Amino acid sequence: MKKVSESTVGRLSLYLRLLKEAEEQGILTVSSEELARRSGTTAAQVRKDLSSFGSFGKRGLGYSVSDLIAELRSILGLERTWRVALVGAGRIGAALFGYQDFRRQGFHIRAVFDSDPHKIGQQWDELVVRSDAEIEKVVREEEIDIAIIAVPESAAQRVVDRVVQAGVRGILNFAPVKLHVPPGVALKNVNMAMEMEGLSYALSNEGRSRRQNSTKEGE
Amino acid sequence: MKKVSESTVGRLSLYLRLLKEAEEQGILTVSSEELARRSGTTAAQVRKDLSSFGSFGKRGLGYSVSDLIAELRSILGLERTWRVALVGAGRIGAALFGYQDFRRQGFHIRAVFDSDPHKIGQQWDELVVRSDAEIEKVVREEEIDIAIIAVPESAAQRVVDRVVQAGVRGILNFAPVKLHVPPGVALKNVNMAMEMEGLSYALSNEGRSRRQNSTKEGE
DNA sequence: TTGTGTTTGTGACGACTTTCACAAGGCGGT
């Protein structure tokens, strides 16, 4: 179990989803070859990724689907539930709140914040949208692990500083800015504007350097 | 102008945003050092990224903010507008439709599709939500360049095949699946579930390998 | 015009990631 790259973790997450699919199809065992085909990588890549965490396969046979699912869930920390706060009750916040996959994966939204007086007090399922003035108090009370930042970019860094101060150790950021967090806090960015610009670049330069759309068939 | 990696393009997009900010602050010139500070990379990285496209700076001085903005807009293909179709009028689709940044960057949504009879016919600003049966016809008529896929994973690949068939050359995918597109079509994925699992991994393994949160301070 | 100070552009280096290739291991048939 050496150092593991971010891309490896990303692929594990993908393998996990594919394995669940396979399980539903009644498949009991998969080879690295088969997983590679489904995930769009190579068999060697699959084996390397898995082998950074242990020897889960049987030579000559492949991997047991159910065993590997269990291993991956354990590696990714998905056996427990995570307590999540959603900061920003705008359109993106609302979309994320309704995203059922989160709950299914064990990410439970325990609090929603906004600064808009019109939003504060609204009932969202079993939760009430709370004033962002209460962030520190509620984050501590609810023992929030992860904060989802869905506020305008101008407010993002301030919100992050506050939730981190209140004990949050993971941030999923939807604001198109570069956030700064202290060591020990994990930060992931989802930047739709950037992805669109990547597409714009790829489409503008078709025919030129043949590699511009390396995302194709890649993750 | 050699081969350019995806990460380079991502950073260019970031530089562009930061330069606009600087321009609003009345700054006329920036050094690679300054851009690095703002973007969280290194000066050498900034210079390498820019130099893959040309020599935009003046030695001893730095880069002209307005010139560099123009160059980056040109490189990223943002001087024109792109015609976009949104497939899926659910929560995510609605959130994206309302995301003003897209329009500001020149990405104009010209069509919205859904398969739900309750949604079809709804008025969304100046657009009417159309039946997904009309995808081929409308995509061709409206000369759509880019499709945003905001449908359930079970429908995603089918939708992609159809829009590609109808002439779309860029896909922004929000469904948590690995899509397959023919060569010449650019594909970008936004996978929130995967990012959350990355956070879960990082939080589960704190203290272990010190590098788990390399996203921190990174992109 | 010459000198000083600053910052770019880039080849060389180092770190990290992916691919390759094969020995080691395990199953099934005879």
Place this chain on the structure above:
DNA sequence: ACCGCCTTGTGAAAGTCGTCACAAACACAA
């Protein structure tokens, strides 16, 4: 129990990406 076939796990090679360090270029001052 042995043989043949298949697939894993992994060191080594290839490739990609980021960092370093410095010569080249330019502004400005005297």
